[in-house]
Amino acid sequence: MELLQHEWIYIRYYFLVQLGQLAPYWVLGIVLGSIISVFAKDTIHSRFAGLRDSKLGIWGVIPASVLGIASPLCMYGTIPLAASFSRQGMRDDWLAAFMMSSVLLNPQLILYSTALGPVALTVRILSSIFCGMIAGLLVHFCFSKKQFFNFNGFEPRASHDTDPNMFLRLLKNIGRNFKATGGYFLLGILLSAIFQRYVPSEAFADLFVNNEAFGVLMAATIGVPLYVCGGGTIPLLQQWLVSGMSMGSAAAFMITGPATKITNLGAVKIVLGMKHFIFYLAYVMIFALITGLLVNLVI
Numbered sequence: 001m002e003l004l005q006h007e008w009i010y011i012r013y014y015f016l017v018q019l020g021q022l023a024p025y026w027v028l029g030i031v032l033g034s035i036i037s038v039f040a041k042d043t044i045h046s047r048f049a050g051l052r053d054s055k056l057g058i059w060g061v062i063p064a065s066v067l068g069i070a071s072p073l074c075m076y077g078t079i080p081l082a083a084s085f086s087r088q089g090m091r092d093d094w095l096a097a098f099m100m101s102s103v104l105l106n107p108q109l110i111l112y113s114t115a116l117g118p119v120a121l122t123v124r125i126l127s128s129i130f131c132g133m134i135a136g137l138l139v140h141f142c143f144s145k146k147q148f149f150n151f152n153g154f155e156p157r158a159s160h161d162t163d164p165n166m167f168l169r170l171l172k173n174i175g176r177n178f179k180a181t182g183g184y185f186l187l188g189i190l191l192s193a194i195f196q197r198y199v200p201s202e203a204f205a206d207l208f209v210n211n212e213a214f215g216v217l218m219a220a221t222i223g224v225p226l227y228v229c230g231g232g233t234i235p236l237l238q239q240w241l242v243s244g245m246s247m248g249s250a251a252a253f254m255i256t257g258p259a260t261k262i263t264n265l266g267a268v269k270i271v272l273g274m275k276h277f278i279f280y281l282a283y284v285m286i287f288a289l290i291t292g293l294l295v296n297l298v299i
Helices: 002-039 041-053 057-070 075-087 092-104 107-116 118-142 166-198 201-208 212-226 230-242 247-259 262-298
Strands: none
Touching: 002 041, 002 107, 002 166, 002 230, 041 057, 041 075, 057 092, 057 107, 057 118, 075 092, 075 262, 092 118, 092 247, 107 118, 107 230, 118 247, 118 262, 166 230, 212 247, 212 262, 230 247, 247 262
């Protein structure tokens, strides 16, 4: 009993220390993310819709990818939106770029990720943009002669931000975000505290530090089952980086995690069909591995 109490004191200490470090980023991310969702979401999506009448051609994958990470919607909000754009004549390669980058990153997660430091934040933003762009290019060159998406049955979702009072609308959006991410955020900090207490630094170094190529592969692989919520993985990533994880391994985890999140895969499979779904999974893993290795060479 005394041993359990002793261990709990250590875990509680690590928990409270990291909670104090990360809570401001989490709160700021929710507040600013909600502001963007309430006041700028329609503008962002209108900008993307406006690309339809442009003459950018294949170069349209660049703004499409950038606008994808600017969109505050989750996957289940992005797919019906993309379905609406598709019915209006939006090109599949631009949709692929928009949806891919939107899966990987959003304004709220960008603000969370500032807790990882400027280098990790820059790597995350650039890798998400390039992942979207290359996905669009692959769709353009490999699937130009046939339809890539199947949006049948997906209709635009009713917006939750309908309160006529803008201040109340914002407060309700903030409340929903706290409710949706709070449990995962605290769980991530608890797992990080347990990691600090019980994972030997030597064992971690053998996996992720001494062999960077193997570390990238491991990080890309564990991102598939471990990633549940973006905010919930920030505490773990922060501690892993402090413990010596290479930036390339972190980059691989930040790509495969959100792209293969279990709650997203069902909808992605419906939209893509089995053949294109396998293509999607292979692309995510290959891009994550190559990105991780390149980041390790540069940083």
